[in-house]
Amino acid sequence: MSFFKRLKEKLIGSAEEEKVQQEQAEHLEDESEQDISDELESAKEEPAVITNEVIEQVIDEIEEAMEEPVEELVAVEETLPEATEEVEEKKPSAWSITQKFKNGLAKTRDSFTSKVNDLVARYRKVDEDFFEELEEVLLQADVGFETVMELMDKLRFEVQRKNIKDTEGIQAIISEKLVEIYEAGEENMTELNFQPDGELTVILFVGVNGVGKTTTIGKLAHRLSKEGKSVLLAAGDTFRAGAIDQLQVWGDRVGCEVVKQSEGSDPAAVIYDAIAAAKKRGADVLICDTAGRLQNKVNLMKELEKVHRVISREIPNAPHEVLLALDATTGQNALIQAQTFKEATNVTGIVLTKLDGTAKGGIVLAIRNKLHIPVKFVGLGEKMDDLQPFDAERYVYGLFAEGLEKELQKAED
Numbered sequence: 001m002s003f004f005k006r007l008k009e010k011l012i013g014s015a016e017e018e019k020v021q022q023e024q025a026e027h028l029e030d031e032s033e034q035d036i037s038d039e040l041e042s043a044k045e046e047p048a049v050i051t052n053e054v055i056e057q058v059i060d061e062i063e064e065a066m067e068e069p070v071e072e073l074v075a076v077e078e079t080l081p082e083a084t085e086e087v088e089e090k091k092p093s094a095w096s097i098t099q100k101f102k103n104g105l106a107k108t109r110d111s112f113t114s115k116v117n118d119l120v121a122r123y124r125k126v127d128e129d130f131f132e133e134l135e136e137v138l139l140q141a142d143v144g145f146e147t148v149m150e151l152m153d154k155l156r157f158e159v160q161r162k163n164i165k166d167t168e169g170i171q172a173i174i175s176e177k178l179v180e181i182y183e184a185g186e187e188n189m190t191e192l193n194f195q196p197d198g199e200l201t202v203i204l205f206v207g208v209n210g211v212g213k214t215t216t217i218g219k220l221a222h223r224l225s226k227e228g229k230s231v232l233l234a235a236g237d238t239f240r241a242g243a244i245d246q247l248q249v250w251g252d253r254v255g256c257e258v259v260k261q262s263e264g265s266d267p268a269a270v271i272y273d274a275i276a277a278a279k280k281r282g283a284d285v286l287i288c289d290t291a292g293r294l295q296n297k298v299n300l301m302k303e304l305e306k307v308h309r310v311i312s313r314e315i316p317n318a319p320h321e322v323l324l325a326l327d328a329t330t331g332q333n334a335l336i337q338a339q340t341f342k343e344a345t346n347v348t349g350i351v352l353t354k355l356d357g358t359a360k361g362g363i364v365l366a367i368r369n370k371l372h373i374p375v376k377f378v379g380l381g382e383k384m385d386d387l388q389p390f391d392a393e394r395y396v397y398g399l400f401a402e403g404l405e406k407e408l409q410k411a412e413d
Contacts, residue, residue, distance in 0.1 A: 103381070134155075179396055195320060202286045203319060216387060233251050234271050
């Protein structure tokens with residue numbers, strides 16, 4: 001499947017999805033029109049008695065009946081968007097998810113893409129000077145040195161292979177190569193490692209204070225609950241003032257029980273109690289919060305290692321996921337944090353928060369390419385459903401939305 005065809009299906013859904021949505025809308029419209037038609041026929045079939053008084057009454061009724069369909073059609077048109085929204089609430093459409101990425105990457109796009117557009121406008125031909133300036137633009141977006149060098153090599157090869165002379169359509173080639181670099185032959189990188197039905201899945205969250213770890217736990221619990229899973233939360237961050245109460249607020253909000261102890265308690269003991277409670281209640285998923293800062297880095301890492309040992313002792317092969325929460329707005333500092341946590345814990349995935357709040361969204365690529373840890377979720381806003389599984393195609397679309405839309409249209413024509 002070509003890059004553009006795959007991209008189009010990701011952005012707006014497959015032809016089958018489009019057909020189902022269209023059929024649902026047409027079915028709803030047909031039912032409404034039939035109801036209106038029935039009422040019209042009923043109005044026209046009013047018995048007529050030949051008296052002046054009755055004739056005037058029938059005329060009035062017919063005039064009212066002729067007006068009613070117009071009013072009902074307006075009412076139907078007004079309710080159709082609501083009906084569509086209800087369907088999307090149950091299962092978000094491919095396009096609605098794509099829009100979240102587009103909106104969430106607006107700051108990066110405004111900064112990054114404007115520079116690329118300016119570069120394309122100034123350099124009509126693809127030459128070495130163009131590549132050098134493109135390198136600088138990518139580095140400024142925190143894409144990372146290693147990733148930029150790899151991308152440049154791929155771009156040079158592609159330009160030579162296809163004998164590309166001008167810069168028209170270069171954004172599409174950059175997008176395709178960025179996706180290739182990120183995916184690197186792997187599939188289903190965003191999928192969480194859920195255990196079979198009837199077995200408990202343990203997800204351990206790690207990360208420094210202030211990155212939005214507890215909020216992300218609440219949003220993930222909400223997402224999993226909507227998918228029909230029974231979720232339990234463990235308040236393992238017993239050192240930060242207010243952390244336990246914050247997680248309890250999220251638990252109440254999303255309808256998940258929170259296992260907790262008093263502030264200052266042993267985090268490993270809290271996790272132990274939470275595992276016992278999850279087993280007793282037959283929960284599907286246990287999400288464990290952890291401390292983000294103790295007296296120093298060594299103490300923090302030792303505490304995380306202790307928690308990890310307790311989980312593994314109670315449930316073999318657990319935790320099944322160790323998700324590291326990173327703040328996208330910290331740029332290269334997030335990369336340093338990731339390296340530190342990777343050394344202490346077996347991090348299986350990154351949750352990149354506040355991606356909508358930075359103009360340097362290229363950090364996604366730097367993390368993936370340098371640490372070989374997949375970004376499993378990204379925070380694209382403050383709403384409950386703005387935590388989304390990361391998707392490489394939608395990500396590059398968010399970076400190059402305007403240019404890719406033109407290229408997609410050209411490919412269709």
